[in-house]
Amino acid sequence: MVIEHVRLLTLLGQAPAALEAGTGVLAEVVGDQHAELCLRLAEAAIVARRWGEADRFIERAGRAGDAQALVLAADSAFGAGDLRRAADLAATAARRAGHEARWETMCRALTTLGRCAMRHDAASARVAYARASQTGAEHGLIPARVTALLGLGAVELLDHAATPAPVEARELARRTGLLAEVIWSELLLADSVITAEGPQAAQGLAQSAAERAGRLRLPGLEGMAKVFVAMGHAVAGDTPGMQAVLAGAVDRPPRSPPWHRRPADCAICSPATCEPRPRCSTTACGY
Secondary structure (H helix, E strand, O other): OHHHHHHHHHHOOOHHHHHHHHHOOHHHOOHHHHHHHHHHHHHHHHHOOOHHHHHHHHHHHOOOOOHHHHHHHHHHHHHHOOHHHHHHHHHHHHHHHHHOOOHHHHHHHHHHHHHHHHOOOHHHHHHHHHHHHHHHHHOOOHHHHHHHHHHHHHHHOOOOOOOOHHHHHHHHHHHHOOHHHHHHHHHHHHHHHHHHHOHHHHHHHHHHHHHHHHHOOOHHHHHHHHHHHHHHHHHOOOHHHHHHHHHOOOOOOOOOOOOOOOOOOOOOEOOOOOOEOOOOOHHHOOO
């Protein structure tokens, strides 16, 4: 029961509560359940951005060669900024998960590989995300496929004005109730519109995304959407409008979504001027 409780709390975004609930009884759980609880706690620690704590739970699980343990270690290394170690662990996890027909774990490992490669090798990132998307489609893993499509869309927007991946991700996410992923896909679509038509053309989509993110209490997504709205005001010369929108967008830490993406290493635009940096938008968010 406690393992499922920890899992549900983590999925609900209550990672600190999950850690408290599981850690308190960890000494009483033995055998395979002890290992599973350790890995669930490691996942909660990753969502809470407690990388060292996550690593300790993975080590305590005693499953060093297990694909799930490897992919969790990769996510923790990615969060801590050790991209080389994260990529090595994710590649090993993907191979082992594939050999063992553990397709969901394989998709997650490939997604982590894509995130690691995106910052220096867009072609490799595209391959990893495409393979994760295909694997998710083949085995009916819709959440994993949505995650992969979001990553694929992000990397394709680095050198293309448009891509069909966010549209497909949005429709799949809508049909399956993945509300945060719906908003992420719309932010990618807004980014595409900004590139092709300018910030003002994306204001309606961005404003809608900001409002829904606010209702869902997703401050990171709400803040990112509001920055897009502010860009439209800036281009129109509406400085008071830009400043009013940005006032609600600053100091909003990005939410840790189900795939444990690391927050963006660069801002979407300068809060002081709202001038977009070259190709610095949602595509830089480390998918």
